[in-house]
Amino acid sequence: SQAATKQDPIPACEWHPPLLQNVCLNSASSPEQSTTKPSPFSKTRSEWAKLGWDGPNDCLPTMPDYCVYTRIPESEPASGSPFVVISTAKSMTAIAGSTPPFLGKNKKPVSPRDVYTQEFPGKGTGVVANRTIKKGEIIKAEMPTLLLQFDMPDNDSKPGAQNGANELSREERLGIYGKAVERLDEVSKKKFMRQVGGDVVGIVDKNSFRLFVDGDEGHLGVWADVSLFNHDCRPNTHYRIQNLTHITVAVRDILPGEELTVSYIEGTIPYAERQERLESWGFKCACHACTQDLSQIAQSDARLKAITGIEEELEQLVKSGDDFPQDIGDRLVQLYVDERLDNYIAHAYTKAALLKSMIGNKKDAIKYANMAVEALEREYGPDTKDGDAMRGLAERTEEHWSWGVRMGGWAM
Numbered sequence: 342s343q344a345a346t347k348q349d350p351i352p353a354c355e356w357h358p359p360l361l362q363n364v365c366l367n368s369a370s371s372p373e374q375s376t377t378k379p380s381p382f383s384k385t386r387s388e389w390a391k392l393g394w395d396g397p398n399d400c401l402p403t404m405p406d407y408c409v410y411t412r413i414p415e416s417e418p419a420s421g422s423p424f425v426v427i428s429t430a431k432s433m434t435a436i437a438g439s440t441p442p443f444l445g446k447n448k449k450p451v452s453p454r455d456v457y458t459q460e461f462p463g464k465g466t467g468v469v470a471n472r473t474i475k476k477g478e479i480i481k482a483e484m485p486t487l488l489l490q491f492d493m494p495d496n497d498s499k500p501g502a503q504n505g506a507n508e509l510s511r512e513e514r515l516g517i518y519g520k521a522v523e524r525l526d527e528v529s530k531k532k533f534m535r536q537v538g539g540d541v542v543g544i545v546d547k548n549s550f551r552l553f554v555d556g557d558e559g560h561l562g563v564w565a566d567v568s569l570f571n572h573d574c575r576p577n578t579h580y581r582i583q584n585l586t587h588i589t590v591a592v593r594d595i596l597p598g599e600e601l602t603v604s605y606i607e608g609t610i611p612y613a614e615r616q617e618r619l620e621s622w623g624f625k626c627a628c629h630a631c632t633q634d635l636s637q638i639a640q641s642d643a644r645l646k647a648i649t650g651i652e653e654e655l656e657q658l659v660k661s662g663d664d665f666p667q668d669i670g671d672r673l674v675q676l677y678v679d680e681r682l683d684n685y686i687a688h689a690y691t692k693a694a695l696l697k698s699m700i701g702n703k704k705d706a707i708k709y710a711n712m713a714v715e716a717l718e719r720e721y722g723p724d725t726k727d728g729d730a731m732r733g734l735a736e737r738t739e740e741h742w743s744w745g746v747r748m749g750g751w752a753m
């Protein structure tokens with residue numbers, strides 16, 4: 342879902358598969374890489390060590406620039422690393438230069454004691470709240486255990502281009518993933534290997550998120566603690582990946598004993614499509630929205646259709662210049678609330694705030710703009726530009742570009 346101000350800094354995320362996650366780490370663009378030329382980003386082992394990384398190790402004979410790098414632990418004893426990467430020197434340069442994101446003033450994740458794991462029939466292990474976790478609290482901010490280059494879409498047409506793991510046979514993947522996992526410390530290795538999926542390739546396929554490093558270079562990341570979160574089509578947390586950190590935030594108050602869930606897919610698609618997507622993951626969804634009775638499923642689908650209908654109606658109204666129905670923003674928000682789409686609600690609040698402002702309803706514009714600010718910060722973090730725009734709308738409503746542009750000669 343896209344905020345109406347078109348300033349979304351971070352596109353929506355999705356678990357892999359299917360591969361839809363978009364997160365970027367920027368660094369200078371480079372000349373193309375090939376198997377014949379050494380990469381201009383190659384460094385000596387001591388240069389990598391200065392950046393805090395041990396490597397390159399275990400490079401693939403068929404792709405000599407595709408190697409294992411391990412983060413050098415900050416404290417002794419160094420019996421392995423908490424974080425391994427399989428990638429090219431170019432992407433490694435961006436990864437080594439990445440710094441943890443700002444989580445917000447006085448914001449830090451809840452204590453590990455505030456959650457515990459439990460078995461759920463039909464779903465396996467899941468994560469449960471040990472106390473009330475308030476809406477907006479950060480549950481986890483975790484660095485990956487394994488990050489691997491998967492594809493370099495822009496390189497597809499270049500002769501001799503290296504395309505990462507999606508060009509490898511299963512045996513080659515087993516070999517290099519296995520060598521990388523062997524370099525993890527004992528605790529991290531145990532966490533990694535306990536994930537669902539069987540062998541290292543299966544674990545990557547069933548638990549990784551897609552992210553882009555260095556602009557367009559597709560990587561898969563495995564965050565072994567986050568992997569314990571089960572899917573729910575109406576989850577109580579939202580996640581984003583920022584500077585390699587996987588951040589999970591509560592989107593409603595979560596009671597002690599309640600399971601913490603994320604959505605592996607875009608939740609606004611109808612029931613039948615959600616089943617298809619989740620079956621391609623290899624499981625039948627046991628979440629509430631998918632196991633309720635057929636009449637409730639039909640009502641849920643009708644609400645999703647109504648959301649699409651309102652979006653289309655708005656597009657038409659913008660084009661035609663006709664008057665906006667005064668309650669169109671309220672109806673959009675109400676559908677999101679009724680459908681429990683708390684993890685995407687920033688979009689609805691933002692639209693409602695703009696619509697109210699456009700028709701000159703200052704009180705409601707301010708109400709929805711303030712709600713949008715909170716929701717945008719939950720979904721995108723403290724540095725969201727859309728959040729700044731909504732704060733501006735709440736504080737200086739009549740100076741905002743949207744104010745009164747569809748007032749039609751009256752104000753409320």
Ligand SMILES: C[S@@+](CC[C@H](N)C(=O)[O-])C[C@H]1O[C@@H](n2cnc3c(N)ncnc32)[C@H](O)[C@@H]1O
Nearest residue numbers: 464465466537568569570571572624626627628
């Ligand atoms: C990333 S793991 C989540 C943790 C997993 N339950 C475990 O025991 O490690 C994803 C796997 O959990 C199970 N799972 C997650 N959400 C589910 C749901 N809503 N319904 C049924 N199974 C689910 C599926 O087996 C899925 O492949």
